[in-house]
Amino acid sequence: MAEIGARQLMAYLGLVPGEESTGDRVWRGGITKAGNHRARRILVECSWSYRHPPRVGKKKLAKVEATLPAVQEIAWKAQARLTARYRALARRGKRPTLVVTAIARELSGFIWAVSQAVGAPATAAM
Secondary structure (H helix, E strand, C coil), X not given: CCCCCHHHHXXXXXXXXXXXXECCXXXXXXXXXXXXXXXXXXXXXXHHHHHCCCCCCHHHHHHHHCCCHHHHHHHHHHHHHHHHHHHHHHHCCXXXXXXXXXXXXXXXXXXXXXXXXXXXXXXXXX
8 A cells, every 4th residue: 555645545445426527517426436345345334333432442452552653543543533523424414324435435544544654664674
């Protein structure tokens, strides 16, 4: 994932809106559904968990503490931001499936950020 950007990853997963543009008129539709449908489905299913407040359970605490501090920081930032975004979109009256798809798109951006944080030390060591 080092050679592609976050937006390219989102596009590969089919989590970006389709667009039809002519002149000054821009129309954005539903997600493109291009790319890997299995990865997209997993991200959408994971996004349903952001309905609940962000926290780390007792069983996962050891796994979280075993990761790099940079990854922990990105993960906690993702939990807090995506939960707040889910609630904000739901408050605005958006359909739950649309909200979850939007959260999945942002989640893929956080996954890209984690891959950059983990990949950076490994490439520096080579």
